[in-house]
Amino acid sequence: MSRNVLKSSIHSASINIVFQILCRCITFGINSFVIRIVDRDALGIMNVRLLLLESTLAFLSREAIRRATLSSTSNPHEKHIWPHIINQLWLTLPIYCIFSVPCLYVWLNYGSAVADDIYDQYKFGCICIVVSGIIELFAETPVFVAQVFCFVKLRVVLDTLHIFVRSTLFIVLILRDPNQAISAFSYAQVGSTVTFAIGYYVYFIYFIDNAKKRIGATKRDDDNQTSDHQTPDIDDSIPFNSIKQMLPGYLENSSGTIFNDNLKSLVLSFFKQGFLKQVLTEGERYVMTISPLMSFSQQATYDIVNNLGSLAARFVFRPIEENSYFYFTQTLARDIPLVKQPRDKVEQAHSVLYNLLKVVTSIGLIGVVYGQSYAKTVLTLYGGTKFVDDDGLSVILLRCHALAIILLAVNGICEGYMFATMTSNELDKYNYYMGFFSVTFLLLSYQLTSFLGPVGFILANCTNMFLRIIFSSRYIHKQYHSVNLKPLDGIKPNKLFFITLIVLGIACKMSENRLFRQSVLGHIAVGAICFACTLGVWAFENQDLIKSYIDKRRQSTS
Known part of the structure; x- marks a missing residue:
């Protein structure tokens, strides 16, 4: 499998953006519905306290290792690098378990107090967040392989399935009992993670099995034709001949070492950085959680x-x-x-x-x-x-x-x-x-x-x-x-685009002051027209960039 990094990155980013837009439209509607029927305090616990626990554990255990290992895969078809990478990726699981104990203790015993009538749900939710994180890390290796070898469609399909299962379970459960919203959120989180992890392993079992069949068929054809043509190896696609080789210790390691020293150094650097970045990214949630x-x-x-x-x-x-x-x-x-x-x-x-x-x-x-x-x-x-x-x-x-x-x-x-x-x-x-x-x-x-x-x-x-x-x-x-x-x-905006934004921004503000109370649809229509004009001006000033992007997308698709 040839791997053009630029084209595959553009392809992946494009599909991910479309996927995210579709998913956000779905979750936009779901959340709009949930806001109207679920207690605001329960929403605060789910969206701030529980998701902060999930984010914290993911950053502490996975982010640094994933970033560092990506830097070691500039030529991922070299099989000798993968034993170290596999071992490094599976380190995320024990690291997660180690960090989950103090984090779970802090989340259950410190911070602003949770009301007695929902504390049992909150405790159950914290445990479910930890369990779902452990399940997700069991699929860390196939997820990483899919990213490195640009399995874009696989990632989109399974991410979509993940969100669909989580959303469906949550809605069904809260419709049965809106007062159990935190428990519904917890069940949905675990159920969707199980689906996500199983999906990756099922796909790669199927992929490797099909690759072996193709290789066997090619060998038979070569034997029948007595050709000197070299038989393709499964390594032309991914450097694994069995799903077991995605587990630590199963892939042949000629180096004699368990971990790569340079990779360990890079992981340590990213871990320090990840800890600080987590504070910067989720700082307001930490402040809300700790302070009253x-x-x-x-x-x-x-x-x-x-x-x-x-x-x-x-x-x-x-x-x-x-x-x-x-x-x-x-x-x-x-x-x-x-x-x-x-x-x-x-x-x-x-x-x-x-x-x-x-x-x-x-x-x-x-x-x-x-x-x-x-x-x-x-x-x-x-x-x-x-x-x-x-x-x-x-x-x-x-x-x-x-x-x-x-x-x-x-x-x-x-x-x-x-x-x-x-x-x-x-x-x-x-x-x-x-x-x-x-x-x-x-x-x-x-x-x-x-x-x-x-x-x-x-x-x-x-x-x-x-x-x-x-x-x-x-x-x-x-x-x-x-x-x-x-x-x-590239940070500097083009002059015509910038002037257009100012003029149309003033027009939209006037529309809000005069049209919003009389007709929301009228105000939206004005915004849609102004937005279309803005995009038109930007496209006019960046024709070369758009043409280059279209060419890359066509090459990637072909």
Whole structure:
């Protein structure tokens, strides 16, 4: 199987974005329904407390190892690298179990108190989150193999199945008893994870078995034709002849060592970094969990608005960031200066980084402009007029969140590139800066929230992302200065596009003030027309980029 990293990354990112949009549309409708029938305190526990436990354990056990092993697979068909990778991936399971014990104890005994009438559900939910994480890690190796060898359709199908099973179970159970919403959430989490893990193993058993049959048929044909043609090996597709070889100790290891020293060093660097990044990513939830600044009901409101405000990050920025990180790890070497690397690869990486920054910056600016005029509309459609009227702060919160989109967009790409190309020593040094960013963010979150309420979380997050962008931009500028290239110029928006955004943003604001109370549909129609004009202007100014993307997609599909 030939593997073109750029084309497969574009293909994967494109399908993931479409997949995420479809899934978010489904979950948008489900959550809109759930908000109307489930108690707000239960929503706060599920969406803040339990999902924070899941996120914390995943980061502590899996993130560093997955990122480090991706850097070791620039030529994944080399079979000698896989025993170390397999052993490293299976380390996630004992690490997860070790961390789950203190985390479970903290979640059950510390933080803001849970009401007695739902404590048993909350305790059951914490246990189910840990169990579902263990089940998911049993499938870590096939998931990693699918990513490295670009099994894009497999990932999309199983991710879709995962979300479908979780959503269906949750809805069926809460319809039976809305007062057992936390228990329903817990059962759905475990059920969907079991489906996800089994799906990956079933597929690869089927894939390897079919590959063996094809090889056998080819051998028979060669014997009949007495040809000197070399028989293909299953390693042309993936370096595994049996599903057992995805387990530790089954794949032949000629090195005589269990783990690779360089890989261990890189894992340690990413682990330190992952711990700090987790604090930065989920800092507001940690503050809400530990401190009594906000009730569960207020936490639920903040989380609902935060989820709406971060839709772009979830189904657009995150797939782009993940696949761009994968592309850069496979294209550029960590330990070699750019001036000493192949010029064609450096120029290609520069072009990809420049265009990525241009695209995400444009998306961020669109989110900032239209978020000011359509925050109230979205919240009304999502949670109903009662949700908006009961908590007038939610509209202000979503508008502030729209301002953070542009920073979120640029930071994700810049940091993704930086983490993909830094050496182990540079990653270790950066951990100290991450520590500073983490402490600053937590202090700002606590102080600003004390005065401004939930808005303080957003302002603290904006400050934190701005500092991180400055650091990663300096790294990128310094790295490309030696080869006379400027990928950071992609952050600058085109003049006509920027002017169009300002003019149409004012038009949408006027529409909100005059049309919203009379006709919500009329206000939406105005926004749709303005949005279409905005996209038209952007496409006109970026014809070369669009043409290049279409060509790559066609090549990838063919």
